Amino acid sequence: DAGVIQSPRHEVTEMGQEVTLRCKPISGHDYLFWYRQTMMRGLELLIYFNNNVPIDDSGMPEDRFSAKMPNASFSTLKIQPSEPRDSAVYFCASSSHDSLLQFFGPGTRLTVL
Amino acid sequence: AQSVTQLDSQVPVFEEAPVELRCNYSSSVSVYLFWYVQYPNQGLQLLLKYLSGSTLVESINGFEAEFNKSQTSFHLRKPSVHISDTAEYFCAVTGLSGNTPLVFGKGTRLSVIA
Numbered sequence: 001d002a003g004v005i006q007s008p009r010h011e012v013t014e015m016g017q018e019v020t021l022r023c024k025p026i027s028g029h030d031y032l033f034w035y036r037q038t039m040m041r042g043l044e045l046l047i048y049f050n051n052n053v054p055i056d057d058s059g060m061p062e063d064r065f066s067a068k069m070p071n072a073s074f075s076t077l078k079i080q081p082s083e084p085r086d087s088a089v090y091f092c093a094s095s096s097h098d099s100l101l102q103f104f105g106p107g108t109r110l111t112v113l
Numbered sequence: 114a115q116s117v118t119q120l121d122s123q124v125p126v127f128e129e130a131p132v133e134l135r136c137n138y139s140s141s142v143s144v145y146l147f148w149y150v151q152y153p154n155q156g157l158q159l160l161l162k163y164l165s166g167s168t169l170v171e172s173i174n175g176f177e178a179e180f181n182k183s184q185t186s187f188h189l190r191k192p193s194v195h196i197s198d199t200a201e202y203f204c205a206v207t208g209l210s211g212n213t214p215l216v217f218g219k220g221t222r223l224s225v226i227a
């Protein structure tokens with residue numbers, strides 16, 4: 001298995017632009033998690049899905065952030081409009097209902113200028 | 114709700130010396146515990162986990178951690194570190210109610226000095 005796949009690996013954009021991050025979970029996994037890593041706040045959950053349904057989005061910073069999971073093999077995290085304080089590494093992770101182990105993707109390093 | 118405290122943000126240690134990275138957690142319910150490692154510019158990799166059974170768990174590369182319920186700790190140890198162990202180490206917890214999100218500590222940067 002290729003593991004969790006995220007794209008792009010790096011994104012540099014200007015303030016006000018729309019940013020879309022993508023994630024492909026491990027095949028057969030029915031849980032998908034989006035985390036954000038910053039120097040100040042460490043690793044924090046943004047949102048997670050079970051069977052493509054959002055379960056908890058209380059970690060989403062504000063309305064500028066939205067996430068979707070249209071099918072079991074794809075999820076997006078969108079920021080519109082982006083701001084410099086959104087600069088961070090965004091990780092996607094997936095797990096299976098019969099295992100507690102979360103497998104992480106390589107992350108997307110976002111820089112908003 | 115759970116929280117995790119990693120008491121040391123940075124730990125420098127000489128090669129072949131022992132190391133201990135400390136982790137304490139707080140939770141009103143029983144938890145599962147994990148250590149993840151992050152090498153520079155890479156994602157998080159699971160190093161070891163405590164789910165149940167023996168309180169001492171080991172990884173394939175010589176790390177071990179011991180779950181201490183009375184002290185709410187899950188410290189990570191290695192008797193002899195290598196240069197290749199240089200990385201950031203994260204302690205994490207999750208509740209027993211299923212596939213719930215991980216709550217991470219702030220991380221400890223281990224630097225192994227030749």
